[in-house]
Amino acid sequence: MKTLQHYIIIALFGLFSFSSCTQQEVKFNSENAKFQAIQIQKFDYQNSRGSGNIYKGEYNKTGDTVYFHVTYYPDETAPSFTDWQIQATLASGVMVQPSLSSIQDLSQPKSYEITASDGVAKKQVVLKLLIYEIEYGDLEHGFGRYSKLFEKKAADLGLTADYQRNMAVSGDYLIVSNGVNNLLVYDKRTGAKKDVVIPKPANFNIWSVFADEDGVLLASNNANFSATSLGTVSIYRWKDGLDKQPELFHQFTSAGISLSGAGFISNAAVKGSTAKDASIMFDVDGRGRAENKAIRVAIANGKADPTLDVFNKPVTSVWNGKVVPMSSTSRIPFVGAMLGFPPSMGVQSNAGIGMFTVDPAKSNFLNMIIAGLHYFEFNHAKYLAVATSNWPGDYRLLIFNMDDLSLVSSTKANAAEFEAFNPFSEDLLFKNVASAGDVTVQVQPDGKTALVYVLAANAGIAAYELTIIGGK
Incomplete structure (x- = not known):
């Protein structure tokens, strides 16, 4: 592999999927208690999968809060705070509690504890969903409405x-x-x-x-x-x-x-x-x-x-x-x-x-x-x-x-x-x-x-x- 790290993708229903290298090695680190990437998407119960727009999370400057900005136009119905699927990427050996596996109600901030790969350093992080209406904006490429x-x-x-x-x-x-x-x-x-x-x-x-x-x-x-x-x-x-x-x-x-x-x-x-x-x-x-x-x-x-x-x-x-x-x-x-x-x-x-x-x-x-x-x-x-x-x-x-x-x-x-x-x-x-x-x-x-x-x-x-x- 290109690096000593491999990735754990936290997916639906709490299944952890590891990259398939012949040898896997964990690099102990006290500085990696964070999401490498995190996103949310509405869950389609009928088809048992995520559906619609994907919204990527953004850390604040202090690194203790991740914001998801969900927007809609004036003539569209505002998305609800319920039925969100969360997908996140962590460095090898990093753990998060509680599990992100279930479908989430994000009407209130959610707190999680991330443990670094050294098993000692811990970081508290809060996920916050912001839903708000925006004015019509011009696309830079192609047609929209x-x-x-x-x-x-x-x-x-x-x-x-x-x-x-x-x-x-x-x-x-x-x-x-x-x-x-x-x-x-x-x-x-x-x-x-x-x-x-x-x-x-x-x-x-x-x-x-x-x-x-x-x-x-x-x-x-x-x-x-x-x-x-x-x-x-x-x-x-x-x-x-x-x-x-x-x-x-x-x-x-x-x-x-x-x-x-x-x-x-x-x-x-x-x-x-x-x-x-x-x-x-x-x-x-x-x-x-x-x-x-x-x-x-x-x-x-x-x-x-x-x-x-x-x-x-x-x-x-x-x-x-x-x-x-x-x-x-x-x-x-x-x-x-x-x-x-x-x-x-x-x-x-x-x-x-x-x-x-x-x-x-x-x-x-x-x-x-x-x-x-x-x-x-x-x-x-x-x-x-x-x-x-x-x-x-x-x-x-x-x-x-x-x-x-x-x-x-x-x-x-x-x-x-x-x-x-x-x-x-x-x-x-x-x-x-x-x-x-x-x-x-x-x-x-x-x-x-x-x-x-x-x-x-x-x-x-x-x-x-x-x-x-x-x-x-």
């Missing part, structure tokens, strides 16, 4: 067509694709329909609408192609505002995309600023055949590279897919998803390919389709928002933490790891109708909130607000 802004059904929003399946947020507007017709415009916070007409090229059939990190709206069409027929994709950009005609930002054809049959260029996604550096990715599917191709248009200094970056994605798309960039300056990392049945989703990074666990028995995915996905960064954390659904049945929003890409295959078998990876899972009120949809996110300029939207084609739209305020 969230709320639903609205959830409206298709009839209330005027959603009637299957091609109303993409959306973006620009300024104060939530904008939904509408084929060759005018884009549908809604108030981003209330979902109220706005009598706003956004100019667009005549007869341009919009398949995808998306917004870059500056909030500039972009739109593109879809394109069928084959070995004997080229498809053309046009990307328009409203760089001068939503009340002005958009510019033709970039245009490319399917030349150079080699498939085993006919292909379809569809859903678009962007990462970065199209006025500076950005990646725009398009999915390519096989019109009934499985294809694993995708396209990246690289933007540098506001200019699109005329040479397409055609690459393989970690999934195959039969009828519909989406590829989402996570970098504005390089192809990887990115996430690719098969949006049809059976669902499949994976991330490609420098470390290789990691596949998401989409089995409903092992994750929070539903069993029919992935309806949309959107990568975003918020409060120093990386996230992927995903919509998933049954057929016919539920519609669910999931948010995954993408800080550590090694966790993408996590399952519910490791509950703590999975909860950290998938901190948000909520079912919507409306039901799946058309097995298609989208997810989009707008991080607000002050960086303190992010608005997350879920569109279910022919079913409705729901909106959530994530905040950096701590607490559940």
Whole structure:
């Protein structure tokens, strides 16, 4: 062992577990009559284990009192003083009386005597639990509290067509694709329909609408192609505002995309600023055949590279897919998803390919389709928002933490790891109708909130607000 000491962990029911060295040696010491570490946690009687937050004890300056600071927010119920499990670590040979093994009522200070490993020196210590309300505080990493802004059904929003399946947020507007017709415009916070007409090229059939990190709206069409027929994709950009005609930002054809049959260029996604550096990715599917191709248009200094970056994605798309960039300056990392049945989703990074666990028995995915996905960064954390659904049945929003890409295959078998990876899972009120949809996110300029939207084609739209305020 690294030291002559080993540790005694005082655990539930008074069982003492010793580290397993071949030889154990006690170092007699008169100065180690103290807890090396001590913590408390609420005890779950139903599952016979600790549950919930863990609170670490802190010694006062004189070393005769350990305080546990348990806090709660104004709209939360204060924890009780009862049903606490205590776990402590002592140096080898150190003893504590009375035992810490039983479940404790800490409504009154608890006194304990710790005997040093020399068997002579003793120290009295008092455990004190302090429970008090605190004001809302800002997290340094990721989102905390969230709320639903609205959830409206298709009839209330005027959603009637299957091609109303993409959306973006620009300024104060939530904008939904509408084929060759005018884009549908809604108030981003209330979902109220706005009598706003956004100019667009005549007869341009919009398949995808998306917004870059500056909030500039972009739109593109879809394109069928084959070995004997080229498809053309046009990307328009409203760089001068939503009340002005958009510019033709970039245009490319399917030349150079080699498939085993006919292909379809569809859903678009962007990462970065199209006025500076950005990646725009398009999915390519096989019109009934499985294809694993995708396209990246690289933007540098506001200019699109005329040479397409055609690459393989970690999934195959039969009828519909989406590829989402996570970098504005390089192809990887990115996430690719098969949006049809059976669902499949994976991330490609420098470390290789990691596949998401989409089995409903092992994750929070539903069993029919992935309806949309959107990568975003918020409060120093990386996230992927995903919509998933049954057929016919539920519609669910999931948010995954993408800080550590090694966790993408996590399952519910490791509950703590999975909860950290998938901190948000909520079912919507409306039901799946058309097995298609989208997810989009707008991080607000002050960086303190992010608005997350879920569109279910022919079913409705729901909106959530994530905040950096701590607490559940």
